[in-house]
């Protein structure tokens with residue numbers, strides 16, 4: 001039986017990823033895909049995370065943190081260490097850890113991936129968006145979408161009072177069943193045509209995998225298994241405590 005296994009936001013939580021893969025008893029013919037945000041905020045450096053996914057043939061979708069890390073690396077190479085001083089400590093640690101081939105890896109990541117009737121992307125999509133026709137701004141947007149307001153416009157994390165719906169509640173399935181991450185929930189958020197499996201591992205939650213079985217060349221998304229590995233620490237708040245009073 002062939003499986004498609006999708007991981008939520010990992011954010012440097014390599015110990016939990018290893019434990020989760022052990023729990024899943026990963027087989028050679030499994031297809032493993034990360035929704036993106038494998039790096040930043042957590043205990044393992046960007047370079048280590050990239051090396052691990054490459055060695056274990058885990059595909060990665062572009063997350064907002066991969067896009068940001070690539071941008072930071074490029075600026076650091078052009079402007080030198082003075083640029084690093086403008087970054088938050090975890091961001092400069094990521095930039096410093098990267099090598100040229102890591103940068104090339106990050107820069108070339110796909111913004112979405114389709115496997116049978118499944119679509120994997122980092123954030124979300126909004127009514128009318130077509131994945132095959134996205135321009136650069138649209139590609140960036142699908143890494144960032146969370147909630148929308150009453151006019152169905154996307155709003156940032158910080159705008160809690162105008163939250164009307166989460167994107168997956170209004171998505172009607174025309175791009176397949178979407179598995180995404182980006183916005184952490186205590187439990188996977190499962191809607192009719194999409195799910196968000198970011199369960200905030202780096203914030204002391206858990207790392208979740210959505211496990212699909214390929215049957216007669218099709219995936220029955222209703223028979224998905226959600227398997228999680230509890231975080232060993234609340235890494236992010238330990239980091240914030242360590243660097244002083246920086247805001248999350």
Ligand SMILES: [Mn+2]
Nearest residue numbers: 037063064182
């Ligand atoms: Mn994200």
